[in-house]
Amino acid sequence: MDLAYTPEEEEFRARLREWLTKALPTLPPKPSPQDWPGRRAYDLGWQRMLYDAGYAHVHWDASPTTRLIFLEETETAGAPYVGAGFVGLLHAGPTIAAEGTPEQRERWLPPILRGEEVWCQGFSEPDAGSDLAALRTRARRDGDDYVVTGSKIWTSHAEVADWCELLVRTDPAAPKHRGISWLAMPMSSPGVLVRPLRTLAGSAEFAEVFLDEVRVPVANRVGEENDGWRVTMVTLSFERGTAFVGEVVACRRVLRSVAEEARDNGRWDDPSVRRRLGRLNADFRALWRLTQWNVSEAEASGGVPGVGASVFKLRYSHARQELYDVAAEVLGAESLDLEQSWVLERLSSLSYTIAAGTSQIQRNIVAERVLGLPKGR
Amino acid sequence: MRFQLTTDQIALRRGVRALLARYFDEAARRAAVEAPHLDRALWRELGAAGFFSLRVPEADGGVGLGLPEAVLVFEEAGRALLTGPLVATHLAAGVVDGATEGEVVVADVDPGGLVEWLAEADVVRGDATGAVPLKSVDPLTPLHRVPGPRARAADPVAVLLTAAEQLGTATRVCELAVQHARTRKQFGQPIGAFQAVKHLCARMLVRAETARAAVYAAAVTADPVDVAAARLLADEAAERGARDCVQVHGGMGFTWECEVQLHLKRAWVRARRGGGGAESEESLAVDLLA
Numbered sequence: 001m002d003l004a005y006t007p008e009e010e011e012f013r014a015r016l017r018e019w020l021t022k023a024l025p026t027l028p029p030k031p032s033p034q035d036w037p038g039r040r041a042y043d044l045g046w047q048r049m050l051y052d053a054g055y056a057h058v059h060w061d062a063s064p065t066t067r068l069i070f071l072e073e074t075e076t077a078g079a080p081y082v083g084a085g086f087v088g089l090l091h092a093g094p095t096i097a098a099e100g101t102p103e104q105r106e107r108w109l110p111p112i113l114r115g116e117e118v119w120c121q122g123f124s125e126p127d128a129g130s131d132l133a134a135l136r137t138r139a140r141r142d143g144d145d146y147v148v149t150g151s152k153i154w155t156s157h158a159e160v161a162d163w164c165e166l167l168v169r170t171d172p173a174a175p176k177h178r179g180i181s182w183l184a185m186p187m188s189s190p191g192v193l194v195r196p197l198r199t200l201a202g203s204a205e206f207a208e209v210f211l212d213e214v215r216v217p218v219a220n221r222v223g224e225e226n227d228g229w230r231v232t233m234v235t236l237s238f239e240r241g242t243a244f245v246g247e248v249v250a251c252r253r254v255l256r257s258v259a260e261e262a263r264d265n266g267r268w269d270d271p272s273v274r275r276r277l278g279r280l281n282a283d284f285r286a287l288w289r290l291t292q293w294n295v296s297e298a299e300a301s302g303g304v305p306g307v308g309a310s311v312f313k314l315r316y317s318h319a320r321q322e323l324y325d326v327a328a329e330v331l332g333a334e335s336l337d338l339e340q341s342w343v344l345e346r347l348s349s350l351s352y353t354i355a356a357g358t359s360q361i362q363r364n365i366v367a368e369r370v371l372g373l374p375k376g377r
Numbered sequence: 378m379r380f381q382l383t384t385d386q387i388a389l390r391r392g393v394r395a396l397l398a399r400y401f402d403e404a405a406r407r408a409a410v411e412a413p414h415l416d417r418a419l420w421r422e423l424g425a426a427g428f429f430s431l432r433v434p435e436a437d438g439g440v441g442l443g444l445p446e447a448v449l450v451f452e453e454a455g456r457a458l459l460t461g462p463l464v465a466t467h468l469a470a471g472v473v474d475g476a477t478e479g480e481v482v483v484a485d486v487d488p489g490g491l492v493e494w495l496a497e498a499d500v501v502r503g504d505a506t507g508a509v510p511l512k513s514v515d516p517l518t519p520l521h522r523v524p525g526p527r528a529r530a531a532d533p534v535a536v537l538l539t540a541a542e543q544l545g546t547a548t549r550v551c552e553l554a555v556q557h558a559r560t561r562k563q564f565g566q567p568i569g570a571f572q573a574v575k576h577l578c579a580r581m582l583v584r585a586e587t588a589r590a591a592v593y594a595a596a597v598t599a600d601p602v603d604v605a606a607a608r609l610l611a612d613e614a615a616e617r618g619a620r621d622c623v624q625v626h627g628g629m630g631f632t633w634e635c636e637v638q639l640h641l642k643r644a645w646v647r648a649r650r651g652g653g654g655a656e657s658e659e660s661l662a663v664d665l666l667a
Contacts, residue, residue: 255665260665275662282605282609285661287587290590314579362579364576366582371555373558
């Protein structure tokens with residue numbers, strides 16, 4: 001067991017840190033959360049800076065440890081997160097890289113890396129959430145096109161996306177996992193309608209996407225027809241790998257700020273508050289170690305995230321909610337004021353036990369795939 | 378960074394598990410429950426196997442291994458419900474004559490005021506004056522209590538080795554719960570097919586694996602704050618895991634016959650070492666302002 005980084009990894013860290021010191025002051029001012037075109041331009045601009053400096057593809061072909069260092073250092077330095085680049089860099093891109101033809105990789109990957117095109121995700125549907133394979137959006141073959149009709153939901157960045165990685169049903173007669181295909185759909189296609197959805201935090205972070213006879217070229221299908229479920233699983237296991245590294249670093253910083261606030265406003269004198277903060281510190285320290293453990297495991301197994309990812313997500317999503325609950329206890333009455341720090345984050349934290357597999361589904365996965373308990377009826 | 382067990386560490390763990398299965402099997406454990414005593418022959422076997430001399434340098438006649446290896450060995454001890462003042466004697470190796478070889482049983486007055494195995498010990502470290510016997514909740518751990526205020530802070534190595542034992546318990550009770558859930562049938566199917574039971578088991582694993590990362594990392598860094606975190610998570614994983622394991626076993630879990638009760642009670646005893654977890658929580662809180 002070794003927690004020390006190699007000289008090459010330390011050198012990568014030092015060079016990145018030096019570049020961040022120079023690059024971050026040149027960033028434009030952060031746009032307001034409601035300014036979608038501004039957010040798109042800001043996030044893509046940051047990706048372009050990474051590209052020019054040679055860091056654009058860290059998410060794809062760097063070793064898991066290098067990726068860990070990259071995410072740790074960028075978050076520590078206060079650099080922007082992937083933002084609008086999320087689906088392209090962390091979902092659609094890796095899927096195309098793994099399953100696409102040479103032509104498809106050449107068409108779609110470079111614009112993602114250069115920060116020129118934004119992708120969104122059309123997976124979930126109103127009646128297909130945790131049971132994603134029950135999706136019903138229909139794609140009918142018509143010559144060289146699929147004609148797609150249906151609706152998608154929880155689609156982040158739909159308003160500003162160029163492309164949508166879309167799961168459609170191409171064989172309604174097949175068992176539900178075997179009749180699905182993966183398509184890259186231009187968001188500018190006729191028949192695509194985007195309607196923003198307001199979250200309980202008040203913001204429009206995602207949207208519904210309605211598809212009415214949208215024509216998508218068959219050439220835009222990645223993988224074989226009806227093999228989309230397997231193609232998709234490549235993407236989802238990727239999402240559950242190192243995706244939360246930056247967030248754990250960020251949570252540890254927030255936790256220190258909450259402790260400082262408690263010291264400044266007197267709540268620190270309450271031993272129950274101190275001990276709750278201490279326990280959370282233990283949790284987040286352990287989550288960081290678990291991340292290092294999972295990354296080392298992925299490194300040893302050739303980059304495949306192991307079962308540790310579900311274990312991590314379960315513990316992390318609850319710790320994040322506890323963090324903002326403690327912050328509210330420290331804030332007292334001010335925790336009801338949306339202008340205060342951490343209040344919106346407290347609301348947003350509720351999504352963490354739902355998005356990317358609810359905690360209940362994750363526990364089923366852990367129980368069946370890790371512990372070997374029988375599938376229920 | 379390679380934060381995984383090395384081949385040697387995996388071999389060590391396998392070796393210790395086999396050794397304990399040989400010398401402290403279910404029959405030996407049952408006998409110990411009915412007639413609690415410290416098995417001197419077993420103690421010498423542990424000594425001969427290097428259990429106590431593990432971290433003593435080779436030049437001084439020890440095995441010359443480090444804290445990570447000690448943690449793996451104590452995890453196995455916890456898993457097997459191995460009895461005796463293991464941590465105290467391990468820490469006395471190289472300091473108290475005969476401890477290294479397992480010839481001498483060393484007890485220690487815990488900073489929290491408890492002494493395990495006082496009557497059976499040849500050497501007692503710390504002041505046990507006025508020690509009063511308790512009717513110990515754990516049939517496999519005799520306890521005394523020493524009156525008066527706590528004398529000193531807990532030794533981080535003792536805290537970490539206790540956390541390693543708790544990790545062993547957390548892992549073992551998860552396995553026991555899963556075994557039972559796979560085989561016990563109700564309503565025509567294994568109870569493990571019901572989500573309510575599945576989720577209890579999944580939570581046990583999540584707590585155990587989070588604790589594992591914290592315990593192993595603390596063994597590598599030996600940082601007192603890492604040790605404090607390891608302790609809190611390992612206590613939680615062991616205590617709540619053992620309790621959930623009783624629940625999964627249903628009525629059988631509530632019987633004296635069932636192994637699970639011993640894990641729960643031992644987890645409670647270990648969680649009181651060093652005066653409980655409050656000191657660790659406070660040090661982790663203070664660390665946030667550092």
